[in-house]
Amino acid sequence: MKESGQVSLYIEDFSSLMSRIGDCGERAYIHVYRRGLASRFLDQLTSHPGNLDSLQELMDITLELDTRYHEGQKEKVIIKIKPHASLLNKDDKSIGSEKERRIKEGLCNYCGRKHPFGKCFKRPENTQGSSKGFPRKQGKA
Incomplete structure (x- = not known):
């Protein structure tokens, strides 16, 4: 996943690849999913309270973090106003x-x-x- 990419698209692509590969086990999918995430999520996930034992739970949390990230980016957009x-x-x-x-x-x-x-x-x-x-x-x- 690109640093500026959206998790929703990553989840969609990841789910598509999972269905093609077949069953490799939940832990393997979690490992591969985490490795593909943008670095901005990794610190947040390690400090996240609770266990992230299921892939679906991990996807839901990263989707929530991504939504918060993009909302914060919208707030940072500066509208250029004609000076003076x-x-x-x-x-x-x-x-x-x-x-x-x-x-x-x-x-x-x-x-x-x-x-x-x-x-x-x-x-x-x-x-x-x-x-x-x-x-x-x-x-x-």
């Missing part, structure tokens, strides 16, 4: 107080980073004709 959106007007230009703050702190008035406004590589005027968003070089006259 409240500091911009409808045209994405900084409002007066923000403009003053940026000037006072020596920040770019376009993107808010620490470089002069005229050298901002994010400004459309500075990226025309350039490659990969870097400002075009000024040639010698």
